Amino acid sequence: MKNWIKHIVLGLNYLKSKNLIHRDVKPQNMLVANNVIFKLCDFGICGTLKDSISSTHLGSMRYLPPERLGNICSYGTRSDMWALGMSLLEVSQGYLPLSSESIMSFMSHMKNDWQPDIPTTLSQQTRDLISILLERDVNQRPRYYNDILSMSSMTTLEQNPSEDERNLIENILKSLPIPTPE
Secondary structure, eight states: OHHHHHHHHHHHHHHHHTTEEOSOOSGGGEEEOTTOOEEEOOOTTOEEOBTTEEOSOOSOGGGSOHHHHTTOSOEEHHHHHHHHHHHHHHHHHTSOTTTTSOHHHHHHHHHHTOOOOOOTTSOHHHHHHHHHHTOSSGGGSOSSHHHHHTSHHHHTOOSSOOHHHHHHHHHHHHHSOOOOOO
C-alpha cells in the first residue's frame, strides 16, 4: 500500500506544482504497471488553482469531502486529500464505504455523522494516514502533499514493492473482467 500511496501523492504533488488540481481522485483513475509503478490518469476535469482552491463543482460524488457536499467551500488540495483517503479505504476493504446506500443516504451520512471504519489488518501507520486524510474538519487535513511524503511511514519506504503489494495487485488484476473481442 505504501508504494501505491507514495506514487499517487507524488502525482498529485506534481499537478499542484503546475498549479493544477485533479478533482477526481479515485481507484478507477489510477493505473498500475507490471513493475508496480502507480500512475494517476483521467485528467479531464483537472482545474487550475488560484490560492489553492478551485471554485467549480466537479468530481465523483462518493469521493467528495463533507464540506463539498454541502457546498461550504471550494475544491482544493484538501478535497483531493479526502478523495485519496476514500480511495485508500476502498482498496484496503475491497469496497467503497456506504456503497450500498442510495446517493441521498450516502450524502446525508457524509455531511452529518460518518466516521471511517478502518480495517485493523492495516499497519498502524496506514491507519493513521487514512484517519488524517478522512478528517471531517477540512482544516485538520494535511495542507500540502509534502506533509504526507515527509511522514515517517513514507520516508522509510523500500524502493521495491512488498510481497503484500504484489499480492494486492495480482488480486485486483484477477478480479477484473476479461475483455471480450467485439
